[in-house]
Amino acid sequence: MIPNIHWNLISLETTITAVLALFILLDILIGKTQKDWMGNLSLVALFAMILMWFRGDHIWGQMFSGMYIVDSLAWFFKGFFLLTMFFVLVMTQQFFRSLEQRKDEFYLLLWLALLGMLLIASSADFLLLFISIEILTVSLYVMTAYLKRDKHSIEAGMKYLILGALASGLFLYGISFLYGAAHSTRFVVIQQFVADQPTNPMLLFGFVLIFSAIGFKIASVPFHLWVPDVYQGAPTPVTALLSVGSKAAGFVILLRLLFGVFAPLHDHLTLILAILSAVTMCYGNLAAIPQKNIKRLLGYSSIGHAGYLLMGAAAGSTLGAAAITFYLLGYLFTNLGAFLVIVLYFVVSKNDEISDYSGLSQRSPLLACALFLALMSLAGIPPMAGFFGKFSLFIAAVQNGLVWLAFVGAANVIISLYYYLMVVKRIYIDPPISAYPISVSWPVRLTLWLAMAGMIGIGIFQGPFLDIALAAVKGMF
Amino acid sequence: MPGLSHYLILSGILFSIGLVGVTTSRNVLKILLSLELLLNAANLSFVAFSRYNGDYTGQLVVFFVMLVAAAEVAIGLAIVVLMYRNAKTIQADDLKELRW
Numbered sequence: 358m359i360p361n362i363h364w365n366l367i368s369l370e371t372t373i374t375a376v377l378a379l380f381i382l383l384d385i386l387i388g389k390t391q392k393d394w395m396g397n398l399s400l401v402a403l404f405a406m407i408l409m410w411f412r413g414d415h416i417w418g419q420m421f422s423g424m425y426i427v428d429s430l431a432w433f434f435k436g437f438f439l440l441t442m443f444f445v446l447v448m449t450q451q452f453f454r455s456l457e458q459r460k461d462e463f464y465l466l467l468w469l470a471l472l473g474m475l476l477i478a479s480s481a482d483f484l485l486l487f488i489s490i491e492i493l494t495v496s497l498y499v500m501t502a503y504l505k506r507d508k509h510s511i512e513a514g515m516k517y518l519i520l521g522a523l524a525s526g527l528f529l530y531g532i533s534f535l536y537g538a539a540h541s542t543r544f545v546v547i548q549q550f551v552a553d554q555p556t557n558p559m560l561l562f563g564f565v566l567i568f569s570a571i572g573f574k575i576a577s578v579p580f581h582l583w584v585p586d587v588y589q590g591a592p593t594p595v596t597a598l599l600s601v602g603s604k605a606a607g608f609v610i611l612l613r614l615l616f617g618v619f620a621p622l623h624d625h626l627t628l629i630l631a632i633l634s635a636v637t638m639c640y641g642n643l644a645a646i647p648q649k650n651i652k653r654l655l656g657y658s659s660i661g662h663a664g665y666l667l668m669g670a671a672a673g674s675t676l677g678a679a680a681i682t683f684y685l686l687g688y689l690f691t692n693l694g695a696f697l698v699i700v701l702y703f704v705v706s707k708n709d710e711i712s713d714y715s716g717l718s719q720r721s722p723l724l725a726c727a728l729f730l731a732l733m734s735l736a737g738i739p740p741m742a743g744f745f746g747k748f749s750l751f752i753a754a755v756q757n758g759l760v761w762l763a764f765v766g767a768a769n770v771i772i773s774l775y776y777y778l779m780v781v782k783r784i785y786i787d788p789p790i791s792a793y794p795i796s797v798s799w800p801v802r803l804t805l806w807l808a809m810a811g812m813i814g815i816g817i818f819q820g821p822f823l824d825i826a827l828a829a830v831k832g833m834f
Numbered sequence: 835m836p837g838l839s840h841y842l843i844l845s846g847i848l849f850s851i852g853l854v855g856v857t858t859s860r861n862v863l864k865i866l867l868s869l870e871l872l873l874n875a876a877n878l879s880f881v882a883f884s885r886y887n888g889d890y891t892g893q894l895v896v897f898f899v900m901l902v903a904a905a906e907v908a909i910g911l912a913i914v915v916l917m918y919r920n921a922k923t924i925q926a927d928d929l930k931e932l933r934w
Contacts, residue, residue, distance in 0.1 A: 526872030537883035586932040
């Protein structure tokens with residue numbers, strides 16, 4: 358008997374595959390042109406997919422004998438990744454305006470990365486999870502080293518590849534031990550096995566290796582070493598994708614494993630996760646202080662944010678998981694807004710040094726305002742999205758008896774405020790390095806407004822967004 | 835007659851060699867070779883578990899891993915070529931432009 362396959366569950370992924378095939382074909386037919394047809398077509402295809410995402414809501418199910426599942430968490434994060442892709446596409450179009458290099462392959466790689474992220478959100482089997490992580494990271498390696506005449510880009514690509522491949526080696530070796538213990542790679546089977554024999558040594562060994570690999574993805578201490586270099590060297594749209602898409606993908610895996618497969622072990626992990634969270638926060642925020650390059654600064658700040666997010670994982674409650682989801686949603690608008698400004702400024706100045714941002718407010722009030730709001734949201738100033746996200750993470754930690762962790766978090770907010778405000782001072786108080794105003798085209802303006810609306814809207818109207826986050830994680834408990 | 839533990843010990847040794855290679859090698863090509871060792875150590879343990887558990891999933895996984903390893907190494911080598919063209923070196927120590 359042929360099993361009944363519900364193709365609408367996998368409609369987004371099939372669409373991406375079709376788009377990729379179409380683009381490869383069109384690329385051959387059209388050849389080299391000055392027009393950025395692939396970027397515009399990508400945006401159209403992405404809007405179609407976002408509509409499909411809205412239509413497909415609340416149709417849950419599983420495919421391929423339980424290897425691929427669609428539940429509320431998967432669907433929420435699929436929407437999350439589509440939105441990330443929108444911002445990154447806009448950035449890519451702007452970024453490559455200033456460069457000589459061919460960019461068509463870049464769009465193909467972006468779509469491939471999106472495919473990987475969407476599959477990660479739906480994985481319910483370690484084999485599928487491994488392959489989708491590889492689809493994501495392998496396309497990220499190529500994109501990181503994409504500027505082939507820029508030695509920073511190549512160096513970042515090489516470093517990312519070596520450490521990323523090391524992480525996937527650890528991950529795979531870990532999976533092999535889970536498979537050896539539980540006789541299956543399926544999440545449900547392993548979850549049953551963990552509940553039966555939580556102290557099986559092979560299981561624990563595999564668990565430790567897998568969590569090191571996830572630590573690499575979310576950029577938590579002690580697996581953070583790649584972050585500053587890769588963030589600085591990679592083309593800015595890739596940095597944005599790494600800081601939001603790749604990190605969120607890591608957290609989906611973390612949520613699925615920590616609150617699903619390895620849930621019986623969670624009581625023993627609370628302290629370890631809390632310590633990791635505290636160390637990650639402190640490291641990220643303290644190391645960000647002396648930075649002179651804005652992408653590197655945001656790299657360290659992204660390590661700090663991984664620390665805040667781990668707080669929710671340490672709490673381990675429904676609220677903790679919902680707080681992670683909510684925080685990531687705010688982080689999407691905030692961080693992508695900041696990176697969009699960095700891209701637009703790079704197009705003009707060809708530079709990412711913070712000293713070059715002097716007097717940005719006089720050259721472009723819109724860019725200055727967007728960057729100011731984004732930095733305030735990253736620091737966690739009310740009424741921005743970052744404030745309420747941190748607040749809910751702190752509440753989740755306190756509710757589960759981790760009061761000290763909430764204090765460490767609060768101290769880190771103050772530290773981070775210092776280096777974010779140093780950038781703000783440059784933008785608003787220092788004299789401009791050049792008197793030329795920076796012009797921003799209207800589609801990009803709209804995107805900037807959307808990012809700002811997201812940062813402020815999620816911060817002010819927290820209720821509906823927190824409900825969305827709670828609904829997304831509800832299925833796991 | 836070798837048992838499961840023998841295969842696992844061998845794969846553990848391979849994995850350790852890989853880890854040491856990645857962390858201590860200066861030459862980028864050597865690092866890529868060591869990364870291959872890591873993945874192949876995992877492959878060996880998959881196949882061993884598959885044989886002794888009497889379940890074929892493990893052998894299936896190995897095919898996918900070989901594919902992934904090939905893709906990873908192809909990209910790695912491409913980046914090494916770019917690195918050589920730009921900096922005329924393939925020593926990992928020379929990757930030091932990015933730091934504060």
